Amino acid sequence: MAFVGLGGGCSPGRRGVRRVICCSEDVDNKLVTFRQCFExxxxxxxxxxxxxxxxxxxxxxxxxVKVIVEVRDPRVPMSSYSTMFKQWRKELNTESMVIYTKAEIVPEDQKERIRAFTMDQMDIPYEQVFFEDLRRVRRLRTPDRQEMVSKMKRLALLRGQPTVKRESxxxxxxxxxNSGKSSVVYVSTRTLTKNRKRRGLYSLPPVGFQVGTTKVIGQNWLTLxxxxxxxxxxxxxxxxxxxxxxxxxPYKLAVCQCISLTKMSEQTGITAKEVADYLLFKLNQARELTYTRIYDLILPTxxxxxxxxxxxxxxxxxxxxRFLRDFQRNKLGFLVLDDIP
Structure with a gap:
């Protein structure tokens, strides 16, 4: 349903026509109302x-295994978590780290909220929750010296020394x-020694934008x-x-491309349009109305x-x-889809 109402200001529209643009005060003053649930x-x-x-x-x-590193998307800190990972940590008696990728799109105040939630959820200290801008890390000449990788080593050492010489x-x-697991491995292992490469003890993990790029468990050495x-x-x-x-x-994960929309459609009949409709619902609920400017809409809808x-x-x-991809690329504003405390 399209909304009808007075806007908060005027702006030149296409072909020189002046259009009424809705502002946040209009939403707060109930001139524009949104659906309260998604069915x-x-x-x-x-x-x-x-x-x-x-x-x-x-x-x-x-x-x-000495350490389990769980990689999450900061837009779905709760939905990208699985109780199975916590079960593995208990069964294997390991240390844990949580790495949130795409740190470049997360506002600082949101980082602290997400970090506090993760510390409480996983029962781990502050320094074991990371936000990484993997694009920045890729440009570093010595990524094996970065704080994230050093922490992996220190946590591994907490579990005792290897029992056999040269054991890893x-x-x-x-x-x-698609949360960024292979990218974390890639930026951590790309400065390996030439000797290891010649001996065939190393291979870069496949990295791609598509869901499901990694098919098998692969080993990648760190020169520590x-x-x-x-x-x-x-x-x-x-x-x-x-x-x-x-x-x-599943809709939150699909919005962030953590679930293949193609497989989702084949298995359940859920279409990209339905997922986009869910994203629109969440944007409106959060009053994140950047899409009205991006797509030249008169009013939010x-x-x-x-x-x-x-x-x-x-x-x-x-x-x-395209609508979903624009959100994934942060063109529609940053939004945490989960309702974290």
Missing amino acids: GFKRIPVDAHTLRLIREEVSKIRDE YKVMVTGVP NPDVVLLDTPGVISKSHTGAEDPET DDIDEVLQRVPGATDELKAL
Whole structure:
């Protein structure tokens, strides 16, 4: 439904026509109202194959893993978490780190809220929660000296010295798909010695923008003394991500591209347009109305069709994907989709 009401100011529109633009005061003064709930949620299936693969691999190295590094997306600090990771930490008796990627898009006040929530949730100290701008880290000449990697080594050392000479510490990197796990491994291991490369003990992990780039558990060496082996694992969609506990979770993950929209559509019939509609609902609820300026809308709206009319693309699905991609690239403003305390 399109909104009708008076705006808070005027701005030149297309072809010289003056248009009325809605401002935040209009929303606060109830001149514009938004829907209070989103209906029609659907659940997604558990990725049983990947879960079985990882459990089998973890059982083989359970006595060697010293640290579990969980990589999360800061826009979904709760939804990108799985109780399975906490269970592994308990079973393997390991130390834990949480790394939030995409730090460049997170305002400082939001970082502190997310950090405090994570410390309480995982029962870990302040210094074991990181926000990393991986684009910046890629440009460093000696990324193995960065604070994040040094912390991995120190946490591994807390679990005791290797029992065999030249034995390596193993650090398992986990998280939901497309959260930045392989990128964390990549920026941490790209300054390896030429000797290790010649001996075939090293390979850069595949890194891509598409969900599901990593298919198997891969080992990547860090040139630290003692040696540390990073285990890059495939992204995990567990029961807590399917919507069984919170029906919004798969939609939040899909908005941040932590779930493949193609697979989501094939398995459940959820379309990109439905996910885009959910994002519009969350933007309006948070009063993050940057999209009205980006897409040259007169007023904010709850009608996804009205928004998509202004988005470039040949079909509604392509327009919806463009709308989601603009959010993922922070063009529509930063928004934490989870309701963290």
